[in-house]
Amino acid sequence: MIEKKRNLNLDLIRCLALVLVPCMHAMDNTGLYTIQLTTAGDILMMVLRILFTDCIPLYILLTGFLCNRKELSARYYLGYVRVYLTYLLCCIPCLFLEYYHKHSLTGIRDMIGSVINFYCNGYAWYIQMYTGLFFMIPFLNMMYHGCSGKKQKQILIFTFFALSILPSLLNTYVQLYSLWWSKLYPICYYFTGAYLSEYMPKVKPAKAGGMLLGFLGLYSLFFYFNSHGDGSALMDVYQTNWAVYLLGILTFIFLYNLRLAHLPYWLSALITKISDLTLTIYLLTWIPDGITYPIMVRIAPAVQDRYIWLLATVPIALISATLMALVIDWVYRPLHRWLMSRLTRLLPEETA
Amino acid sequence: MNTIKERNLNLDLIRCVALLMVPIMHSLDHTGLYDQMLYGAANQFMIALKTLFTCCIPLYVMLSGYLCSRKTLSARYYLGLIRILGIYLLCGTACLVFEQCSGRADRSLVEMVSALLNFNCSDYAWYIMMYFGLFLMIPFLNMAYHGLKTQKQKRILVVTFFALSILPSLLNLYVQFYSLWWVRLYPLCYYFTGAYLREYMPQGKPGKWAAALLVFLAAYSVFFYFHSGANGAALIGVYQDTFPVYLLSVLLFICLFRLPLGAVPGPVSALLRKVSDLTLPAYLLTWITDSLIYPRLMAAVPAGPARYPWLLLTVPLSLISALLMAQVVEWLFSPINRLTGRLAQMSFFSRNDPIGAIHD
Numbered sequence: 001m002i003e004k005k006r007n008l009n010l011d012l013i014r015c016l017a018l019v020l021v022p023c024m025h026a027m028d029n030t031g032l033y034t035i036q037l038t039t040a041g042d043i044l045m046m047v048l049r050i051l052f053t054d055c056i057p058l059y060i061l062l063t064g065f066l067c068n069r070k071e072l073s074a075r076y077y078l079g080y081v082r083v084y085l086t087y088l089l090c091c092i093p094c095l096f097l098e099y100y101h102k103h104s105l106t107g108i109r110d111m112i113g114s115v116i117n118f119y120c121n122g123y124a125w126y127i128q129m130y131t132g133l134f135f136m137i138p139f140l141n142m143m144y145h146g147c148s149g150k151k152q153k154q155i156l157i158f159t160f161f162a163l164s165i166l167p168s169l170l171n172t173y174v175q176l177y178s179l180w181w182s183k184l185y186p187i188c189y190y191f192t193g194a195y196l197s198e199y200m201p202k203v204k205p206a207k208a209g210g211m212l213l214g215f216l217g218l219y220s221l222f223f224y225f226n227s228h229g230d231g232s233a234l235m236d237v238y239q240t241n242w243a244v245y246l247l248g249i250l251t252f253i254f255l256y257n258l259r260l261a262h263l264p265y266w267l268s269a270l271i272t273k274i275s276d277l278t279l280t281i282y283l284l285t286w287i288p289d290g291i292t293y294p295i296m297v298r299i300a301p302a303v304q305d306r307y308i309w310l311l312a313t314v315p316i317a318l319i320s321a322t323l324m325a326l327v328i329d330w331v332y333r334p335l336h337r338w339l340m341s342r343l344t345r346l347l348p349e350e351t352a
Numbered sequence: 353m354n355t356i357k358e359r360n361l362n363l364d365l366i367r368c369v370a371l372l373m374v375p376i377m378h379s380l381d382h383t384g385l386y387d388q389m390l391y392g393a394a395n396q397f398m399i400a401l402k403t404l405f406t407c408c409i410p411l412y413v414m415l416s417g418y419l420c421s422r423k424t425l426s427a428r429y430y431l432g433l434i435r436i437l438g439i440y441l442l443c444g445t446a447c448l449v450f451e452q453c454s455g456r457a458d459r460s461l462v463e464m465v466s467a468l469l470n471f472n473c474s475d476y477a478w479y480i481m482m483y484f485g486l487f488l489m490i491p492f493l494n495m496a497y498h499g500l501k502t503q504k505q506k507r508i509l510v511v512t513f514f515a516l517s518i519l520p521s522l523l524n525l526y527v528q529f530y531s532l533w534w535v536r537l538y539p540l541c542y543y544f545t546g547a548y549l550r551e552y553m554p555q556g557k558p559g560k561w562a563a564a565l566l567v568f569l570a571a572y573s574v575f576f577y578f579h580s581g582a583n584g585a586a587l588i589g590v591y592q593d594t595f596p597v598y599l600l601s602v603l604l605f606i607c608l609f610r611l612p613l614g615a616v617p618g619p620v621s622a623l624l625r626k627v628s629d630l631t632l633p634a635y636l637l638t639w640i641t642d643s644l645i646y647p648r649l650m651a652a653v654p655a656g657p658a659r660y661p662w663l664l665l666t667v668p669l670s671l672i673s674a675l676l677m678a679q680v681v682e683w684l685f686s687p688i689n690r691l692t693g694r695l696a697q698m699s700f701f702s703r704n705d706p707i708g709a710i711h712d
Contacts, residue, residue: 178481
C-alpha cells in the first residue's frame with residue numbers, strides 16, 4: 001500500500017469552501033439583493049457576500065491542484081462513480097423535501113426528470129458542471145503538461161482568463177468585451193489550480209492573509225461606490241468575476257501556507273473526516289436551507305432583521321447536513337465498494 | 353525560394369461551399385419559413401435546405417481544425433490575429449457606415465466603437481467573436497490532440513466534446529434529460545473533428561459519401577417534419593449544436609474532400625482559390641447586401657412559398673456583390689498584409705519558437 005501522505009492544508013481548504021457555501025446561500029435568502037445598502041449591517045453583509053463567493057472557485061482550484069496528473073485510462077472514468085453515486089443518494093432526501101414539503105414536483109415522471117436534469121436540488125448545478133469538467137480533465141492535463149515551462153503555462157492560464165473572467169473587468173463601466181466564452185470559467189480555475197500545485201508562492205500566512213483582507217477591503221469599497229450601494233449589483237459578483245477569481249487564489253494561497261503541524265489530533269481528524277464528506281454535505285444543505293429560510297423570512301420580514309438569524313441558520317444547515325451525510329455515507333460505502341468491484345472486473349488489463 | 357506547400361484545391365472548395373451556404377441560410381431567414389406550417393412540397397423541400405445549409409459554420413470550424421491542428425504556441429502564431437481582426441474592423445466599419453448612411457441606425461461615435469468591440473456591428477459578426485476565442489485556444493487544443501498517442505484516444509477526445517456539446521440535442525429530442533451546461537463548447541467539437549479528419553480521413557468514392565449525405569438528409573427531413581408537427585418555428589432549433597447538422601457537416605466535408613478535382617480547368621481552380629481567399633470579408637459583407645436586398649423582397653412578395661424562387665436571384669446577387677466589396681477590402685488591407693509579412697521576418701517572430709518549443 002503506497003498511500004501518499006495527506007496534506008491537511010488541502011483538507012482545510014475543502015472544509016472552508018464547504019463552510020462558505022451555506023454562508024453564501026444564506027445571503028441569497030436575506031433579500032440583500034433587493035435593497036439599497038445603507039446601514040453598517042448591509043455593508044458588512046456586502047463584504048461577506050463578496051468573500052463567500054469564493055466557495056466554488058476554491059473547489060475547482062482544488063480539483064486542478066489534485067487532478068492535474070490524471071491520465072486518460074479506463075480506470076480514470078471509474079472515478080465518476082463516486083461523484084454520481086453520491087449525487088443519486090443525496091437526491092433521495094431531496095425528492096422527499098421537494099414532493100412532500102415544497103410540493104414542487106408533481107409525480108414520478110417529474111421526479112425522475114428532476115434527478116437526471118439536476119433540478120431536484122438547487123445546488124446540483126455544480127454536479128452538472130463538474131461532470132463535464134471531469135470528462136475533460138485528461139485532455140486539459142495534456143494541454144497543461146503540453147506547455148513547456150512556466151511561461152507557457154502562464155499564457156495558458158491567461159488565455160482562459162481572458163476568455164472567461166477578463167470580460168467582468170473590462171465591462172465594469174461599459175460593455176466592451178465579448179462574453180461568448182465566459183462559460184469556460186471552470187477551466188480557467190482548473191488550470192490555475194494546476195499551476196498552483198507546481199508554483200505555489202511561499203508566503204507567510206500572515207502576509208497572505210493580509211493581502212486577502214486588503215484586497216477584499218479595497219474591492220468592497222470600489223464595489224460600493226461603483227454600484228452606488230445597489231444591492232442587486234451583488235448578483236453579478238459571481239465566479240466569473242475577476243475580483244472573485246483573485247480572492248479565490250489569495251484564499252487558496254493563504255490557507256495552503258497556514259502552519260497546521262501543531263493542530264490537536266482531534267481537530268485534524270475532524271477536518272479530514274469533513275473533507276471526505278464535503279460533496280455530500282454540500283448537496284444536502286439544500287434540505288435545511290429549504291426548511292429554515294421560509295421560516296426566517298416569515299419571522300423577520302425586514303431584510304436588516306434577518307442578518308442576525310444567519311448565526312443560527314448557517315450552523316443548523318451545516319450540522320444537520322453533516323449528520324445526514326454521515327447516514328448517507330453509511331449507505332454509500334458498501335454500495336460504492338460493491339459497484340467498484342463489479343466495474344473493475346470489467347476493465348481491460350490496464351489499457352488506455 | 354518558394355517553400356509554400358502546394359495548395360489542396362479540395363480545401364478551397366470546402367471553403368467556397370461554406371461561403372455559398374451562408375447567404376443561402378440567411379436568405380431563408382427572410383422567407384417567413386419559420387412563421388408558418390410547413391405543408392406542401394415547397395415547404396418540405398425547404399426543411400432539407402435549411403438543415404443542409406446550417407452546415408456552413410461547422411464546415412469553417414472543421415477546416416480550422418484541419419488546417420491549424422499543427423500550429424504551436426509561438427509569437428508568430430499570434431501574428432495571425434492581425435489579419436482576422438483587421439479584416440473584421442474594416443468590414444465592421446463598412447457595416448456601421450452603411451447602416452448610418454442608409455438611415456437604418458443612428459449611433460453615436462461611442463456606440464459605434466462599442467458595437468465594433470462587442471461584435472454587435474452586424475448580425476454576422478458573432479462568428480469573429482467566437483473565432484477570436486477559438487484562435488487563442490488553438491495552440492493548447494493542439495497540445496491536447498497531439499498529446500494523445502493512438503487513434504482510439506483521439507476518438508475519445510472527439511466523443512467527449514461531442515457528448516458535452518452536441519449529444520444533448522439528440523438525447524433531449526423528446527424530454528429534456530441531458531445537461532446543457534457545456535453546449536457552448538460545440539466549436540471545440542468541430543475543431544477536434546477537423547483535426548481528426550486531417551489524420552484519419554476515411555477512404556471511399558465521393559459518390560458514396562454524397563449518397564450517405566443525401567439519404568441522411570432526406571431521412572432527417574422526414575423525421576423533422578413529423579417530430580415537429582410541421583411547425584416552421586422548430587426549424588430555428590436546427591443549429592450548429594444539433595446532431596443532424598454535425599453529421600451532415602462531417603459527411604459533406606468528407607464528400608467535398610474526396611471529389612477528384614484534378615481535371616478542373618485552370619480558370620475554375622483559379623476562381624475557387626480567389627473566392628476562397630476572400631471568404632472572411634465576403635462572409636462579413638453579405639450583411640450589407642442582405643440588408644439591401646431582403647427588405648425589398650419582403651415588401652414585394654408575400655411570405656411563404658412565393659418567395660422561394662426569388663432566392664435563386666437574391667442569393668447570387670448578395671454573394672457576388674459581397675465578393676466584389678471583399679476584393680476592395682482586400683486591396684485596402686494589403687499594406688497591413690505586407691507589414692505583417694515584414695513583422696514575421698523580424699527575429700522576435702521568425703525564430704522557430706520564441707516562447708519555447710513544444711512538439712517535434
